Amino acid sequence: MACPTDSGLEAEHDRANITKTSTLPSDSTLWVTSLAADEGSMQQKLDELMALCTSLQRQQSEMASKFAAQDLEISQLKARVKLLEDREGGG
Template identity: 60%
Template sequence: PRDSAPRVTSPAADEGSMQQTINELTDFYTSLQRQHSELVAKFQAQEVEIIRLKERVKVLEDKDGVTGDKSVDDAPIKGRSSYEGEAPTERISSDSEEIARVLTSMDAVTVLAGEANKKKLQEQIDAQVARELEEQQEREDMRMNEQIARDAEVARIHAEEEIQAMIDSLDKSNETVAKYLQEYQQFASDLSLEKKIELISDLVKYQDHYKKVYKFSTS
């Protein structure tokens, strides 16, 4: 009987509002996917930078170790004289020249030692800066991962709320809608967010089509 059929209030307005909601939800989901892809690309680039910094630290540390070994091996042996075995008179006659050579050598060693220490200090500073940059990068990666997780959770909650609003708008008295909605709810936990949007959108479209047919048949 005609009186038992569900009453529809402003079907054109309901249809337009629901279609707009579907479009907005689809656009939002697409935007979320694009943002996620951009964040993943940035994360991968930062991972490459971390690896490069680690390699730089290792090279500087290895170089620092080699420099230390050479400085020990090249240390002058005190007390050695190039005049061992010479006669005392010959050594006495060359004392002034020997003193001059020793003083000159000491000055050269002092200069070289100063340059070596300066170079070693610079390498230590470079290694420390590289380690600090690496630690800073790791902290930034951790912060970004936490932000991605928070954004994804907020987006998921928002999408679930939109889907639930679409479900609430469905006409449960329509047997076909009620049947497919029941099946959807049984498997909803195993469906991806994108699949949920697709299925509920199909139900909304079916309901809108049903309303048009019903309106035409009763006019």
């Protein structure tokens, strides 16, 4: 019965590595394809978030304009009330 030599074990190990390496291109292609799909999905989510942010900024701007208009109207109404009170009290 023959005993395996170190060089024989190394050769067997090398053959196994070559076999594994020869399958890497298809594996890496799947990885790259998967990575591209992930990037596409992430880009879609980013686009959705950007659209949401734009919409929220627009809404915030509209609300700020409404608040400013209401503040102005309240100030004008307070001035009218004061004017009417002054007329009533002085007349």
